[in-house]
Amino acid sequence: PSWNLDGSEAATAGLALPIGRYRAWFSSSRPVRFSEFPGSAWRGGFGSVYQARFSGPDGFEKLVAIKLLTAGFTSLTTGGALTQTGPITATGFVVQSAGPVTLANAANDFAVVNINAGTNAVSLVDKNALAISGITSGFLTMQAAGAITQSGPITATGVVVTNTVGNTTLTHASNDVDIMQISAGTKDVAFTDKDDLFISSSQTGFLTIRTGGDLNQSGAIKATGGVLYATAGSITLPTASNDVDVLSISNPGRAATFADVDNVFLSNVSAGTFTLQTGGPVTQGQPMTVNTLAVTTATGGVTLTQPANVIGTLSANLAAAGAPLSVTNTGNLSINQVTTKGPISVATSAGGNVLVGPVLTPPAKLQTTGAINFTGVTGNVTVANGGTIVAPGGATVASGKRIQWSLASSADSGAGSLRSILTSVNSLKAPAQITVTGPSTVALGSPLPSVTVPLAVVGNGQLTLNGAAAGASTSGFVFGAAAAGSSVAGVTLQNFGNSGVLIQGATNVTVSSITVSNSLYGVYAAGAVGGSSVVSSVFSGNTQAAYLNGAQGMRFGRAGQGNSITSAARTTAGITIAGVSSGTFVQGNGSSGTPTAIFISAATGLQVGGAVSGEGNTVSFAGTGVFATGLCTGSSVIKTSIGPAVTTRYNPGGARNQTVIPSLPA
Numbered sequence: 001p002s003w004n005l006d007g008s009e010a011a012t013a014g015l016a017l018p019i020g021r022y023r024a025w026f027s028s029s030r031p032v033r034f035s036e037f038p039g040s041a042w043r044g045g046f047g048s049v050y051q052a053r054f055s056g057p058d059g060f061e062k063l064v065a066i067k068l069l070t071a072g073f074t075s076l077t078t079g080g081a082l083t084q085t086g087p088i089t090a091t092g093f094v095v096q097s098a099g100p101v102t103l104a105n106a107a108n109d110f111a112v113v114n115i116n117a118g119t120n121a122v123s124l125v126d127k128n129a130l131a132i133s134g135i136t137s138g139f140l141t142m143q144a145a146g147a148i149t150q151s152g153p154i155t156a157t158g159v160v161v162t163n164t165v166g167n168t169t170l171t172h173a174s175n176d177v178d179i180m181q182i183s184a185g186t187k188d189v190a191f192t193d194k195d196d197l198f199i200s201s202s203q204t205g206f207l208t209i210r211t212g213g214d215l216n217q218s219g220a221i222k223a224t225g226g227v228l229y230a231t232a233g234s235i236t237l238p239t240a241s242n243d244v245d246v247l248s249i250s251n252p253g254r255a256a257t258f259a260d261v262d263n264v265f266l267s268n269v270s271a272g273t274f275t276l277q278t279g280g281p282v283t284q285g286q287p288m289t290v291n292t293l294a295v296t297t298a299t300g301g302v303t304l305t306q307p308a309n310v311i312g313t314l315s316a317n318l319a320a321a322g323a324p325l326s327v328t329n330t331g332n333l334s335i336n337q338v339t340t341k342g343p344i345s346v347a348t349s350a351g352g353n354v355l356v357g358p359v360l361t362p363p364a365k366l367q368t369t370g371a372i373n374f375t376g377v378t379g380n381v382t383v384a385n386g387g388t389i390v391a392p393g394g395a396t397v398a399s400g401k402r403i404q405w406s407l408a409s410s411a412d413s414g415a416g417s418l419r420s421i422l423t424s425v426n427s428l429k430a431p432a433q434i435t436v437t438g439p440s441t442v443a444l445g446s447p448l449p450s451v452t453v454p455l456a457v458v459g460n461g462q463l464t465l466n467g468a469a470a471g472a473s474t475s476g477f478v479f480g481a482a483a484a485g486s487s488v489a490g491v492t493l494q495n496f497g498n499s500g501v502l503i504q505g506a507t508n509v510t511v512s513s514i515t516v517s518n519s520l521y522g523v524y525a526a527g528a529v530g531g532s533s534v535v536s537s538v539f540s541g542n543t544q545a546a547y548l549n550g551a552q553g554m555r556f557g558r559a560g561q562g563n564s565i566t567s568a569a570r571t572t573a574g575i576t577i578a579g580v581s582s583g584t585f586v587q588g589n590g591s592s593g594t595p596t597a598i599f600i601s602a603a604t605g606l607q608v609g610g611a612v613s614g615e616g617n618t619v620s621f622a623g624t625g626v627f628a629t630g631l632c633t634g635s636s637v638i639k640t641s642i643g644p645a646v647t648t649r650y651n652p653g654g655a656r657n658q659t660v661i662p663s664l665p666a
Contacts, residue, residue: 347376357387386416394429444470459490467496525551535561541568550579559614562588581606602630609638
């Protein structure tokens with residue numbers, strides 16, 4: 001087809017031509033490609049661009065591009081407000097307005113809309129689906145009875161979307177909306193914004209929000225599911241009346257906060273610090289990766305048992321009685337403040353440790369009114385920096401493991417003190433270890449709690465206990481029968497009215513490399529203590545270094561690991577053994593300066609010394625080397641080495657049924 005136009009018409013068409021008659025022709029068989037005629041003819045849609053040729057006087061010719069608009073297209077330019085009194089039906093509708101645009105007739109039927117109102121408000125209603133090729137406005141209100149989509153960006157100070165018939169999909173990466181309100185009933189909504197977004201309220205089916213900046217709210221978000229993405233900034237949605245059933249958050253390395261009125265099912269969560277507050281239980285179907293998780297529930301428990309969870313630090317406050325907390329983590333997990341009134345279960349994979357006690361104020365705490373299960377922890381459970389575990393129902397650990405405690409205070413009481421740790425250890429009823437890594441002298445004002453669980457005290461030569469003010473009958477460490485399997489090493493104990501270490505019917509207790517001075521007894525042992533031993537230790541200036549009173553199955557020293565005993569004015573004997581002593585051995589020890597080095601009082605089944613090299617005891621500078629009295633059936637004294645300045649080596653006549661095999665003087 002072709003047509004004629006004069007010069008004035010050509011000018012109107014945007015062609016600079018001399019006045020005259022022109023003929024234009026074009027072919028509609030092939031739309032021109034963008035690369036052939038780049039320019040504004042492509043903007044906005046609503047038609048196709050074709051190649052055209054103008055010819056005129058004096059041989060004039062010009063090759064141009066012509067856009068043929070689709071039938072039903074309407075384009076309006078106004079210098080002020082645009083309103084309507086009747087419906088508009090158009091396949092395409094373009095508005096350029098210097099004032100507000102109010103097209104709110106319920107019978108409007110726009111297929112595609114493009115509006116530029118500057119900073120003025122725009123109100124738009126469509127009875128069917130609506131496609132947006134671009135909108136620039138102040139506050140934008142949209143209502144449709146079908147799907148809302150877009151091909152060009154929306155720039156507005158605020159947007160209100162009402163669409164309960166179709167889904168709303170506004171995911172153009174260049175959208176720039178400051179405030180948004182959504183009312184979509186049960187229909188899905190997806191929105192993308194290039195920077196910050198503030199949600200005043202939202203009611204949807206599934207809601208997907210992507211922002212390039214902060215995401216905040218002032219009113220509730222209600223959705224069957226929510227996916228919240230941010231590529232910068234934080235996600236802060238703390239409104240307590242939010243109600244999202246399934247929640248996914250992606251804000252890697254940055255803060256995310258969400259509150260919900262009832263239960264929440266977590267899908268993928270990735271954040272720096274993730275703070276979650278709910279009115280009901282929290283569960284998950286996909287793993288989370290967060291540096292810090294802080295979760296609070298008013299009712300119900302928290303179950304985060306996806307094996308691929310990566311949680312750096314956990315805080316939790318579960319207020320309801322019986323609310324359980326279950327957490328599974330890949331790698332290490334730190335506990336900050338965790339409080340619940342139900343059972344706690346913590347598991348790790350890949351050798352992950354659990355640390356209760358990152359450096360915090362107040363100190364870290366893992367607390368429940370019930371029990372704690374650590375059997376799924378593949379690394380160690382460690383309590384440090386004044387942290388504590390409170391579980392009246394006790395704690396369980398995997399076979400062969402102990403809860404590791406680090407002494408954090410030299411005070412006699414308070415967080416991280418030895419007294420506080422021993423109280424917690426006994427309460428948890430789980431095997432434990434206390435490790436001392438720096439110099440620490442504890443002046444006790446009263447007796448320490450007796451040990452009632454298998455406990456290892458690793459002093460590393462750094463721990464000193466002073467019992468001068470602890471009471472006349474106080475001992476340092478007291479191990480009862482329930483403390484079987486305990487040990488003490490690398491500790492100095494001094495000035496105790498009773499014993500540095502007291503073993504009362506506890507089996508398999510190992511005492512090594514300790515120093516006890518100026519006490520009534522260095523070590524006191526009684527009852528069935530099979531497998532217990534005291535080796536490689538120093539006893540100086542005590543009334544007696546050791547008193548084995550009816551101790552059965554005890555070893556005091558052994559070849560190559562004997563104890564060293566020296567005296568003071570208060571000393572009456574080095575080692576005293578009395579009563580039934582079946583299976584008890586006293587070997588490899590060295591005693592100097594004591595009135596009596598080894599005192600045997602009616603001890604039966606005892607062996608002092610031995611025939612193997614190093615098993616014999618050594619005595620020097622003593623009134624008596626070995627003094628025995630009473631019925632000593634089955635006891636023997638073998639190869640005691642008597643050194644210089646010993647007044648009486650043996651008094652074998654003082655005991656009955658005892659065998660003495662002497663050795664030569666040293």
